[in-house]
Amino acid sequence: MELPTINKKRIVSLLKEGKRLDGRGNYEFRNIHIETGISNKAEGSSRVKIGMTDVIVGVKADVQEPYPDHDDEGTMIVGMEFSPAAGERHEIGPPKMDAIEIARVVDRGIRESGFINWKELCIKKGEKVWCINIDIYCINDDGNVLDASALGAIAALKNSRLPVYDKKEESVKFGELTDEGLPLTEHVPYTMTFYKVGEGYLVDPTLEEEDASEARLTFSVSAPKKDKIIHAMQKGGEIPISEVELDVMLDKVEKIYDDNFVKLATN
Amino acid sequence: MAYTKRLDGRKFDELRPIKAEVGVIPNADGSALFAFGETLVIAAVYGPRPLHPAHMQEPDRGIIRCEYNMLPFSVSERARPGPSRRSKEISMITANALSSIVDLTRFPGTVIDVQILIIQANASTRCAGINAASMALAHAGIVMKELVSSVSIGKIDDKIVVDVDKKEEDYSDGEGSTDIPFTLTSRSKSIVHLQLDGKIPLKRFKEAFLAAKTACEKILKYQERALKGEKINEN
Numbered sequence: 001m002e003l004p005t006i007n008k009k010r011i012v013s014l015l016k017e018g019k020r021l022d023g024r025g026n027y028e029f030r031n032i033h034i035e036t037g038i039s040n041k042a043e044g045s046s047r048v049k050i051g052m053t054d055v056i057v058g059v060k061a062d063v064q065e066p067y068p069d070h071d072d073e074g075t076m077i078v079g080m081e082f083s084p085a086a087g088e089r090h091e092i093g094p095p096k097m098d099a100i101e102i103a104r105v106v107d108r109g110i111r112e113s114g115f116i117n118w119k120e121l122c123i124k125k126g127e128k129v130w131c132i133n134i135d136i137y138c139i140n141d142d143g144n145v146l147d148a149s150a151l152g153a154i155a156a157l158k159n160s161r162l163p164v165y166d167k168k169e170e171s172v173k174f175g176e177l178t179d180e181g182l183p184l185t186e187h188v189p190y191t192m193t194f195y196k197v198g199e200g201y202l203v204d205p206t207l208e209e210e211d212a213s214e215a216r217l218t219f220s221v222s223a224p225k226k227d228k229i230i231h232a233m234q235k236g237g238e239i240p241i242s243e244v245e246l247d248v249m250l251d252k253v254e255k256i257y258d259d260n261f262v263k264l265a266t267n
Numbered sequence: 268m269a270y271t272k273r274l275d276g277r278k279f280d281e282l283r284p285i286k287a288e289v290g291v292i293p294n295a296d297g298s299a300l301f302a303f304g305e306t307l308v309i310a311a312v313y314g315p316r317p318l319h320p321a322h323m324q325e326p327d328r329g330i331i332r333c334e335y336n337m338l339p340f341s342v343s344e345r346a347r348p349g350p351s352r353r354s355k356e357i358s359m360i361t362a363n364a365l366s367s368i369v370d371l372t373r374f375p376g377t378v379i380d381v382q383i384l385i386i387q388a389n390a391s392t393r394c395a396g397i398n399a400a401s402m403a404l405a406h407a408g409i410v411m412k413e414l415v416s417s418v419s420i421g422k423i424d425d426k427i428v429v430d431v432d433k434k435e436e437d438y439s440d441g442e443g444s445t446d447i448p449f450t451l452t453s454r455s456k457s458i459v460h461l462q463l464d465g466k467i468p469l470k471r472f473k474e475a476f477l478a479a480k481t482a483c484e485k486i487l488k489y490q491e492r493a494l495k496g497e498k499i500n501e502n
Contacts, residue, residue, distance in 0.1 A: 097359050100352050108464045217461065221469070230472060233447070233463035238366040240457030246476060253469055 008212040012198030020202065020209070027252055029204040029260045032151070036159035043177065044160025048152040050204060052142035054086075057152035058135050059160045063172050066122070066129040074121020074129045078107040080136040080149055087141040087207075101236070106136065106150045106191070108232035109220030113189035116157070120183035123165065130162065132182070143210040144203075146218060150191035151264075157182055186224045189231050190261040193218040194249050196239060201248065203256060214239040217246075219253055228254055269441060270424035274434045280478065282418070282430045282485060284501035287398075287493035289406040297407025299493065301399035303430050304502075305389035310399035312407040315377035329374030333362035333381040335396055341388045357393045358383075364397055364450045364460040365404060368411050379409065390433040391419040394448050397460065402490050414490055415459055416483040417450040420475045422467050427474050429482045442466065449479035453487050456480050 014020065024030070030051030039045040042058040066073060080103035082090040095103070110116065121130040134156065136149045160182045164173040195205045195213040205213060215237035221228050235241065273279065283304030292298035295311035302308065318324045335357040339345050350358075365381065381403065383396040394417035401415045421431035424441030431446055438444040445465025452459060467475065493499055
């Protein structure tokens with residue numbers, strides 16, 4: 001469903017005055033609500049709501065052969081789908097480009113940050129390592145599913161415990177979980193996406209705002225110490241982003257991180 | 268050991284030897300070859316032509332459909348033929364970058380097909396592909412607002428480097444390797460494509476962008492020379 005032009009014009013003209021339809025500031029997220037342990041058969045799970053956007057994430061682990069060039073490190077696969085439940089525009093069928101892109105950006109943020117200690121997921125060098133499967137389902141799409149998915153993946157990983165591995169049988173005892181959490185580090189990657197709407201910028205768009213947007217830039221950022229480190233970026237949309245606009249965003253990353261994610265990082 | 272000298276001996280801001288040429292596929296409406304050293308790519312453009320199935324047509328504009336195809340023999344370990352999630356993502360970001368420079372409202376209901384074939388890969392394949400595709404579009408005579416040029420900027424250990432090769436991409440000493448492919452428009456040097464993976468302090472990101480600006484200006488000169496008919500081969 002295309003957004004009626006009149007709504008788009010209204011969103012753009014309001015933003016010129018620094019206003020949004022729901023009264024938020026340009027760089028203000030909606031309420032973030034995180035729940036964990038929503039599916040007890042999973043190794044870990046979460047449900048993240050940002051405003052009305054609703055995403056559920058489950059983690060399952062299994063044992064596989066490592067990649068030959070990283071023969072003592074665990075692996076990870078991230079999948080993402082918009083359930084047809086998520087809204088009228090989402091149809092039945094294999095994941096489309098929007099979902100594939102979200103999976104890949106979430107994957108890169110987690111992988112590159114070093115949030116997971118891959119070496120500790122090695123069972124037997126060159127032969128057996130844990131593979132962490134993260135599956136993300138959007139069940140209600142009201143915009144900014146990318147940031148919600150990234151947050152859901154982090155919450156589910158923190159909630160996860162490894163299954164029991166029987167060393168004699170060399171097999172996983174699915175359904176029996178150890179007390180051991182995943183080997184995670186303090187390099188927690190949080191993801192924020194700037195959306196260009198008209199001449200202005202905002203974060204955490206509603207679906208209406210997202211439809212009115214023609215370009216976006218995603219940052220996946222950690223702050224293990226004082227300095228912020230970028231681990232993944234992705235530009236989306238067909239409209240260019242100028243150097244001046246890039247400067248504005250680079251300048252805002254720190255504050256958005258501090259305002260929205262620092263409180264999550266302490267949990 | 269600190270990264271004081273590049274593994275292949277280049278200066279930190281030096282591109283690999285460039286190849287650039289248009290008209291390499293006679294049947295296509297436009298075509299081009301582009302290489303950064305060993306990374307060798309061919310792009311072919313067909314269209315604008317009517318889009319089938321008709322329900323995919325957009326009444327007020329044309330669309331660009333892009334296929335990035337890493338040929339199975341182009342990498343050390345054979346790549347499975349056919350689209351992967353990676354290649355689908357690269358196809359999409361390439362189509363986005365190209366759509367920003369073509370005035371698609373002139374071609375309602377049509378499609379411009381862009382085929383990108385990676386023949387030999389040594390990192391920066393998406394950038395080489397976009398450079399070739401940009402040239403192929405111009406070679407096809409499609410009305411464009413400007414060209415785009417693409418380059419991969421790296422942070423290898425603590426050094427910002429231009430045009431990352433595979434050995435640098437895999438560098439793991441010190442601060443390791445960060446890869447930042449940029450695509451910039453030729454005139455305003457606006458960003459039409461940007462990805463990043465690795466780790467780079469927020470404070471140093473601007474340095475990478477400025478390196479991309481300078482490098483893209485150099486690449487643009489090669490693209491323009493090739494479009495004037497020159498066959499460039501620095502190898």
